[in-house]
Amino acid sequence: MSVTEFRILKWLREGRQSRKLILLIVFIALLLDNMLLTVVVPIIPSYLYAMEHESNTTDLQEGPSPPTASNGFQSIFSYFDNSTLITGNITEGAQLEELGLVATRHTAISTTPAPSDCPKADSSLLNENVKVGLLFASKATVQLLTNPFIGPMTNRIGYQIPMFAGFCIMFLSTVMFAFSGTYTLLFIARSLQGIGSSCSSVAGMGMLASVYTDDEERGNAMGVALGGLALGVLVGPPFGSILYEFVGKTAPFLVLAVLVLLDGALQLFVLQPSCVQPESQTGTSLFTLLKDPYILIAAGSICFANMAIAMLEPALPIWMMETMCSRQWQLGVAFIPASISYLIGTNIFGMLAHRIGRWLCAFIGMILVGISIICVPFAKNIYGLIAPNFGVGFAIGMVDSSMMPIMGYLVDLRHISVYGSVYAIADVAFCMGFALGPSAGGAIAKSIGFPWLMTIIGVVDILFAPLCLFLRSPPAKEEKMAILMDHNCPVKTKMYTQNSAQPYYAEEELENDE
Structure with a gap:
């Protein structure tokens, strides 16, 4: 064996035991998943x-054609293209105008600009709210149905195989997006992505919770991992809109497919997904965790906070096309402030929330989400969207970076410390926001308008915020305390300090009681 091969094998062995390399893999997986999202x-x-x-x-062109004279039209182009190249005479032009097309009054080929660059008068644009909403919601809906199976499966076979399966499914979905030319195929590709996302997110977060046992380190690690999610949300819209306008629909998805392949190669060499590595103990059942009111409050915070941006994603581009006459590249650029602020929020509060109280960060974040989302419809142009979108992203970053570590903490505090099922619940909450948000939001935006849609979800977030106060000092179950004390586990008991302004230790409290 050569020296180079020996060093590579040594690096791989060290990498499989390196928490930082595992964090990098989860970071990249969340980055690519949310870029595709x-x-x-x-x-x-x-x-x-x-x-x-x-x-x-095309239907108009293929339908019954009007009477033609000797100087017939040679070519007819779509009204949607903002200009039409046609040849013909005055009579023929009048006949074509009755069909909704524009004709010139000259026999030579000429260009006629559309009466308006803005399609706000087109009723078919309003109908896109429902179709686009259902398409966007399909991914979260499928992911929602898949998560209850992925969580318990990770407890039995470990996190490596589901993580790699998520890569394979995501690659297939990306290629389908690149070459799909119908609504049905796009719908299937989006739904398929939901299965891959379920595998990657549940296995990734569970893997981090299992290797970072200290609560403060776990919060920092999950903040970094959510930074990958934020970076994907940041890069995705402008990356897609710019390549779509200047290169074509296929280009952004092919670039993503190449990046997904590189991520798969890294997982294959480092995680060894062919090896089954089940958890050493049987975790608490999914249904038992769902009965825990504190877990439900944390999951509800994730759900309603992310539902705000989920409603905004399909409805805002259409509203911008109606009211601002925005170009294609602007539809993606409008989300940059929210993405940047989410990245900032997750990184700041991944570390800071442990010190000031994660319940307090979530409480403030929910209120800020509600206020910011209500302010979005007051924007008159793309520059007016900067401040409210920045507030939405920053507030959701506060909530996510606080609630994800709390989910693991609640399992350590009240249940058996196996994390696949609880992060399946967290992902279910996330998916419910992105499933109900676009599907219900599209219908609401069509019926009562975009401003009322933003008002409704903003009020819901503000009303839910006080429930976060219950997460300030959640009680430990007596049987859990007894197990930890019997096994002399200071690392786990130290984790009880994470939500209190004045930290306490379970061992010290037990001594005082005696």
Whole structure:
């Protein structure tokens, strides 16, 4: 064996035991998953609208043609293209105008600009709210149905195989997005992504919770991992919108497919997904965890906070097209402030929330989400969206970076310290927000308008915020305390300090009682 091969094998052996390398793998997996999640945000509304309008124009062209004279029209182009190249005479032009097309009054080929660059008068644009909402919600819906199976499965076979399975499914979904040309195929690709996301997110968060046992370190690690999620949300919309406008629909998805392949290679060499590594003890059942009111409050915070951005993603581009006449690249750029602030929020409060109280960060974050989302419809142009979108992203970052460590903490405090099922619940909460948000939001935006949609979800977030106060000092179950004391586990008992302004230790409290 050569020296180079020996060093590579040594690096791989060390890597499999390195918590930082595992954190890097989870970071990249969440980054790519959320890039694929958000890269479609500026592409799909515009692409579906153009595809439907092209279909309508084709039907007109293939329908009964008006009477033609000797100087017939040689070419007819779509009204949606902002200019039309046609040849013909005055009579033919009047006949075509009755069909909704624009004709010139000259026999030579000429260009006629559309009366308006803004499609706000087009009723078909309003109908896109429902179609786009259902398409976006399909991923979260499938992920929601898959999570209850992935969580217990990780307890039996470990986190490595589900993590690698998530990569394989994500790669297939990305390729389908690149070459899908119909709404049905796009819907299937989006739904397939939900299965891959379930594997990656549940296994990734469970893996981090198992290797970072100290609560403060766990919070920092999850803050970094959520930074990958935030970076994916940050890069996805502008990356997709710019490549879509200047290169084409296929380009952003092919680039993502290459990046997913690189991530899969890293997982294959470091995690060894062919090896089954089950947990050493049987975890608490999923249904028992769902009966815990404190876990439900934490999950509800994740759900309603993320539902705000989930409603915003499909509805905001369409509202911008209606009211601001925004170009395609602007539809993705509008989400940059929210993405940057989410990245800032998760990194700051991943470390800070442990010191000031994660319950307090979540409480403030929920209120800030509600206020910011209500302010979005007051924007008159793309610059007016900067402040409210920044507030939405920063507040959701506060909530997510606080609630994800709390989920693991509650299991350590009140249940058996096996984390697959509890992070399946956390992912279910996340998915419920992204399933109910776009599907219900699209219908609400169509019926009562975008401003009322933002008002409703903002009020819901503000009303839910006081429930976070119950997470200030959740009690430990007596049987859990007895198990920890019997096994002399100071690391676990130290974790009870994480939510209190004045830390206490279970061992010290037991001595005082005696």
